[in-house]
Each structure stands twice: as structure tokens, then as C-alpha cells.
Amino acid sequence: MSESHIVVLGAGLGGTIAAYEIRAALKGRARVTVINRGDDYWFVPSNPWVAVGWREPEAIRVHLPPVMKKHGIAYNNVGAAKVHPAENRVELLDGSAIDYDYLVIATGPELAFDEIPGFGPDGHTQSICHTDHAAAAYIRFEELCANPRPIVVGAAQGASCYGPAYEMAMVLDTELKRRKIRDKVPMTFVTPEPYIGHLGLDGVGDTKSMLESEMRDRHIKWLTNTRVTQVEDGVLHAEEVNEDGSLRKAHDLEFGWAMLLPAFRGVAAVRDVPGLSNPRGFVLTDKHQRNPTWPNIFGLGVAIAIPPVGPTPLPVGVPKTGFMIESMVTAIAQNLKQILDGEAPTHEATWNAICLADFGDGGVAFVAKPQIPPRNTNWSASGKWVHLAKIGFEKYFLRKVRVGESEPFYERLALHVLGIKKLHFK
Known part of the structure; x- marks a missing residue:
């Protein structure tokens, strides 16, 4: 009997560790092939640092072949x-x-910049979704520092990843203070979230109060329940809405530098494939990470479809965080092992979340178990230790990718880096 061939589509955070873990779990019983566009893995969580010159892109790159x-x-x-x-x-x-x-399928998303006129790196705003985007944003940031003007940071309607937007705002504040020009750069945070700290998760612990407090302390104004309608050179047009979605107020925000996270959609390779993806192009999966129509196809990470946590005036997606993605990887690896043993798959992802939001001189950490409420663990904390933990996280995870380590990482991060053993992760 010939060995099975398992193909992993994508080599981001999910695809890379999936290839390692599947190979280790099957112990030579199957061939594993990774398909990716390009040869490199980039540690995307460090992109806000790239955008202000704290990291060189090369420092967060792993050459995969x-x-x-x-x-x-x-x-x-x-x-x-x-x-x-x-x-x-x-x-x-x-x-x-x-x-x-x-x-x-671990492709990650396609970035839907084109859904808003003038939006994105090919328009008038910056991006930190890809490391090359962040490197280009740094060039424009240096131009801003030479000629200080207002900044707009946040996320567009339909976005499903909010942590990096908060990080970017706070890191910008820290760097501008270091350069002693923060007083010349007004900053506004724009988001479709119904409140600051919602994060697409209806908040975690006290993230609402903590993030509002951080923004007040840093003199960052904010607009919630706000959609971006158009971006022109130096002006972002946005509409703030009421709880029923009706227009409350239109805003024309002038800027010299702007970065807003876009909405995501499924990549072209899986979009519009009957039975495989939803209308937005995200892969449909069951509780075992298998596609119901095509059971020999699995999906994980940002590529899969997850419903929002609840109704909001504007579309607010659910983030697929690292811990959640890693649990999907483990479930898939173990389910493939069962299938090759002639058994029905039984493993399910735990979908826990642990996140470190670095603010340059501090930060916020939160643990949600499970990620989507109601939860058994709903915890958040802040302090300078989060910045140090994020640096350790970067170093440790890059090492994991560079050496091909197959052991799950995020559980150890929760237990050892954060020192929160009292939470009794299992």
C-alpha cells in the first residue's frame, strides 16, 4: 500500500507548524508537501515594531526550504x-x-483593501498585515516625523483582527514620545467595534476599561461603531453609526500617516469552490476541522469560517489567535493519525486564546478559555512585563519555526512566560 500524500496549503503561522506537527504525528507514514507563494515565513506579530523601525524585516524572517x-x-x-x-x-x-x-488549508486571508476606495498600501493608507507593508509604512513614518501631522489608526468595518491596531497606536505613541514630537501629532483611533476593547470577542476580562484608560492616558481620541467610506490623500472619510446602524455623524479626519486593518476574505484558491467555502470565501469546517462536503480537506486558522460572537451595528469579525490556531493544528494532526489507522476522527480544537498586546513601554495580556464566550477563564492584566514577554515570545516562536519544532507552544507560553499557573491549563 502506497503512503498517503498530505498537502498543506500555506506557510504562515498555521501552515508552518501544521507541517511540522503532522509530519511528527504520522512518523513517516505519509508524505507531506507544503505549497506556499514564496520561500519565507514572517513573524507577523512583530510588524508594528517594523513600522516604527524597532525591527528590521530580516530579523523576523525564516527561510523555509x-x-x-x-x-x-x-x-x-x-x-x-x-x-x-x-x-x-x-x-x-x-x-x-x-x-x-x-x-x-492554512492560507490565511486575502486582504480586502479594494472594498473601500483609496484604502490600503496601493491607496493612501499604510498596512502592517505583511512585513513588506510594514517596512513601507516605516518609510512613511520617518517622513511624518520630519513633518509632524495627525495620525489615524484602527480597523475597517468587517475586520476580524483588532489587537495589532491597538498595538500600533500605542507603539506609535511611545516612539513619538521618544522623539519628543508627540505633542505635534494628534492621534485618532477608528474602529467598527461597539466599544473600545471589544476585540471581536465581546471583550476579555477588563479589556474595555484597561484600553480606554490607556487611550486617555496617551491622549488618543477614539471613534467606535465607525465605518470607513473613502480615503483621499490626507483625508479619511468615516461614518459613525447608532445602535440600529443609522448614521449618527460623518467625520473627515485629516492625517499625515494612517494605518487601518482591512476586512479579510478567503483567498482566490478556495473562494467560490462549491461546498468548500462560504460566500466570503472562508473554508467551512466541522468540529474536527474537516470540510463537511469534502471530508479529506481540513481547514485551520484565519482561512476558516467562524460566526461573530453576537450582533453589532457594524460587521465585527472574530480573531483567530495563535493559541486557537495551534489547537486546530494539533486536532488535525491527531485526526489524520486516526484516519490513517482506520478510525473515525475524534479530536477537537480547544479554541483557547492567549494574547500579548505590546504598547512599547507596557502592554495588555489576556487569556480567554475558550476564546468565544461564555468562558471558563476570562482574565486580563497590564504592565511593563507584557512588553518583555512579547520580546520573549518573538524569540521563542522564531526559534520554533527555524528548528522545525513540532511540540505545541502556546500552552507553555501561558504557563511559563506569563507565570499564570493558577489558571490550570490542561
């Missing part, structure tokens, strides 16, 4: 054009194709 080869994982850097589930085939961008027995 040698690591994958060392662990017996094939690597293809062409990128996927389309998944063809009925044929068990992934069509590549160069017209070639790779067949699979099992497919793990």
Missing part, C-alpha cells in the same frame, strides 16, 4: 491558483498541479 528539507517535508514555492476537491488536486500559479490524498 532548508528547514522543511531537514524534516523530510517537500516544499513548493509557486503558490496555489485553485483547489479542485473533486479531483483531489491543487492547481498552481504556473499551470502545473499537485495531487493529494488529504489537504490542509
Whole structure:
């Protein structure tokens, strides 16, 4: 009997650790191939630091082919054009194709900048979603420092990742103070969240009070329940809405530097594939991370469909945080092992969340167990120790990717880096 071929589509946080963990769990019983566009892994959580010059892009890059080869994982850097589930085939961008027995989709999202006129790196705002975006944002940041003007930071309607927006605002505040020009740079935070600290999770612990307090202390004004309608050079047009979604007030915010996180959608390779994805292009999965229509396809991370935690006046998505993604990876690896043993899959992701939001000179940490309420653990804290913990997190996780470590990481982060053993993670 020939060995099964497992293809992992994507080599971001989820895809990279999925390849390592699946290979280790199956112990040579299957071939593993990673399909990715390009050869590098980038530690995206450090992108706010790149945007203010605290990190060089090269410092957060891992060149993947040698690591994958060392662990017996094939690597293809062409990128996927389309998944063809009925044929068990992934069509590549160069017209070639790779067949699979099992497919793990970990592509991350496509960034929907085009849904708002003038929005994004090809328009008039900056981005920290990709490291090259953050590097370009740093060039524009230096221009701002030479000619101080207002800053607008936040997220667009439909966004499902809010932590980096808060980080970016606070890190900017810290760096501008270091340069002694903060007094010349008014800052406004714009978000579709119904309140500051919602985070797409209806808050965690006391994040509402803590983040509001941070913004008041740092003289950052904010607009919640706000959608961006258009961006022109130096002016962001936004609409603040009431609880029923009706227009409350229109805002024209002048800026010299602006960064707002976009809404996400599924990538073209999986979007509009019957039975595979929802209308937004996110992969449909069951409690075992399997697609109901195509059970030999698994999905994880930002690529999968998760409903919002509750109704909000504007679309507010649910983040897929690192701990949550890692639990999906482990569930998939163990389910594949059961399937190859001739058993039905039984493993489910725990969907816990642990996040470190660095503010440059402090930060906020929170633990949500599970990530989506109601929760058994709902904890948050703040302090300078969070900044130090984020530095340790960066160092540790980059090492994990560089050496191909397959052991789960976030549970140890909760227990050892944060020192919160009282929470009794299992």
C-alpha cells in the first residue's frame, strides 16, 4: 500500500507548524508537501515594531526550504491558483498541479483593501498585515516625523483582527514620545467595534476599561461603531453609526500617516469552490476541522469560517489567535493519525486564546478559555512585563519555526512566560 500524500496549503503561522506537527504525528507514514507563494515565513506579530523601525524585516524572517528539507517535508514555492476537491488536486500559479490524498488549508486571508476606495498600501493608507507593508509604512513614518501631522489608526468595518491596531497606536505613541514630537501629532483611533476593547470577542476580562484608560492616558481620541467610506490623500472619510446602524455623524479626519486593518476574505484558491467555502470565501469546517462536503480537506486558522460572537451595528469579525490556531493544528494532526489507522476522527480544537498586546513601554495580556464566550477563564492584566514577554515570545516562536519544532507552544507560553499557573491549563 502506497503512503498517503498530505498537502498543506500555506506557510504562515498555521501552515508552518501544521507541517511540522503532522509530519511528527504520522512518523513517516505519509508524505507531506507544503505549497506556499514564496520561500519565507514572517513573524507577523512583530510588524508594528517594523513600522516604527524597532525591527528590521530580516530579523523576523525564516527561510523555509532548508528547514522543511531537514524534516523530510517537500516544499513548493509557486503558490496555489485553485483547489479542485473533486479531483483531489491543487492547481498552481504556473499551470502545473499537485495531487493529494488529504489537504490542509492554512492560507490565511486575502486582504480586502479594494472594498473601500483609496484604502490600503496601493491607496493612501499604510498596512502592517505583511512585513513588506510594514517596512513601507516605516518609510512613511520617518517622513511624518520630519513633518509632524495627525495620525489615524484602527480597523475597517468587517475586520476580524483588532489587537495589532491597538498595538500600533500605542507603539506609535511611545516612539513619538521618544522623539519628543508627540505633542505635534494628534492621534485618532477608528474602529467598527461597539466599544473600545471589544476585540471581536465581546471583550476579555477588563479589556474595555484597561484600553480606554490607556487611550486617555496617551491622549488618543477614539471613534467606535465607525465605518470607513473613502480615503483621499490626507483625508479619511468615516461614518459613525447608532445602535440600529443609522448614521449618527460623518467625520473627515485629516492625517499625515494612517494605518487601518482591512476586512479579510478567503483567498482566490478556495473562494467560490462549491461546498468548500462560504460566500466570503472562508473554508467551512466541522468540529474536527474537516470540510463537511469534502471530508479529506481540513481547514485551520484565519482561512476558516467562524460566526461573530453576537450582533453589532457594524460587521465585527472574530480573531483567530495563535493559541486557537495551534489547537486546530494539533486536532488535525491527531485526526489524520486516526484516519490513517482506520478510525473515525475524534479530536477537537480547544479554541483557547492567549494574547500579548505590546504598547512599547507596557502592554495588555489576556487569556480567554475558550476564546468565544461564555468562558471558563476570562482574565486580563497590564504592565511593563507584557512588553518583555512579547520580546520573549518573538524569540521563542522564531526559534520554533527555524528548528522545525513540532511540540505545541502556546500552552507553555501561558504557563511559563506569563507565570499564570493558577489558571490550570490542561
